Amino acid sequence: MPHATDPPRLTDQEAIERLKALDRPWADDYLAMYSSWWQGIITDPWLMTVPLDDHLVHRGDGVFEVSKCLGGRIYQFQRHLDRLAGSAQAVHLELPETLERIRDIALAVVAAGGEPDCMVRIYCSRGPGGFTTNPFECPRPGLYVQVGRLHPPAPEAYERGVTLGVSQVPVKSGFFASVKCCNYLPNVLLKREAVINGWDFALGLDESGGLAEGSTENFGLVDHQGNLRLPPPGNILEGTTARRAVELAQEMVADGQLAGVQRRRLSIQDLESAAEVMLFGTTLDVLPATRLDQRPIGDGQVGPVARELLARMRRDIRDNHAMSTPALA
Numbered sequence: 001m002p003h004a005t006d007p008p009r010l011t012d013q014e015a016i017e018r019l020k021a022l023d024r025p026w027a028d029d030y031l032a033m034y035s036s037w038w039q040g041i042i043t044d045p046w047l048m049t050v051p052l053d054d055h056l057v058h059r060g061d062g063v064f065e066v067s068k069c070l071g072g073r074i075y076q077f078q079r080h081l082d083r084l085a086g087s088a089q090a091v092h093l094e095l096p097e098t099l100e101r102i103r104d105i106a107l108a109v110v111a112a113g114g115e116p117d118c119m120v121r122i123y124c125s126r127g128p129g130g131f132t133t134n135p136f137e138c139p140r141p142g143l144y145v146q147v148g149r150l151h152p153p154a155p156e157a158y159e160r161g162v163t164l165g166v167s168q169v170p171v172k173s174g175f176f177a178s179v180k181c182c183n184y185l186p187n188v189l190l191k192r193e194a195v196i197n198g199w200d201f202a203l204g205l206d207e208s209g210g211l212a213e214g215s216t217e218n219f220g221l222v223d224h225q226g227n228l229r230l231p232p233p234g235n236i237l238e239g240t241t242a243r244r245a246v247e248l249a250q251e252m253v254a255d256g257q258l259a260g261v262q263r264r265r266l267s268i269q270d271l272e273s274a275a276e277v278m279l280f281g282t283t284l285d286v287l288p289a290t291r292l293d294q295r296p297i298g299d300g301q302v303g304p305v306a307r308e309l310l311a312r313m314r315r316d317i318r319d320n321h322a323m324s325t326p327a328l329a
């Protein structure tokens, strides 16, 4: 006997109507999505769902990439696709399509979204197949590509610099840090700690007490000898932005604007005594940090290296078409 307080049983039509009527203001930013589930592109946000029995949903069993499209060109897209392939291989996930096909699908979703500036999110999942942890119960991997509006930090953040804190949350290390898989719970807790403490971003420590990275961003610092220093690969995700920043920083070394670029273990003391600190990420480009909790970093102002590196990266995005996909017609 059903009880009066039981949720109602809905017809298909009623369920669809309720889904369409849900209040999801954040979904106004969702422009288009492809799903291997229905093998096509849709633009209505209420349809942008994934099956609950895809192991991506209930086990975080999938890999992903987020890239940025500006003026109809996706910056560093080949590097994002190569990292996607590397992540998939690392977790023994067969890619649902060839990289070339994934690229073409992504470009088609961007075109369907109709906005030349957008974020492109690609998820390759173990696929629907039941509710255990057994990856072999999923007959086919899934592919979801979603395009949405950009939300970069406000211009003032680049002028004033942001606030950092050092987190107590244990971060992913080694293998799990280096794979961009859909299990981001440590990153979520890191971000939560930043918000709770009133920091703009939090940096995590690896097991040996070395500074690793932020929730979804890498970091680097400039020491008083004028070297840009980033943590070594090993306990971080190698960011496409940090990688490009290192390449651009090498050009600054050649131009006499930096003494050197180093990848080496960085401690909290290195952070506290740095002349400059900056964050690297697809959404951010190069974002200067000028306070560590309440204390100023260096002189508390945005430094010359962060300023120059940001300018070089913005020029790279705008003018260096070899680093981006061809502009969409």
Ligand SMILES: Cc1ncc(COP(=O)(O)O)c(C=O)c1O
Residues within 6 Å of the ligand: 066, 187, 213, 214, 215, 216, 217, 218, 237, 238, 239, 240, 241, 242, 280, 281, 282, 283
């Ligand atoms: C954990 C983590 N580190 C670093 C980055 C920065 O990578 P990228 O520069 O490729 O955006 C990301 C990106 O989301 C990330 O999730």
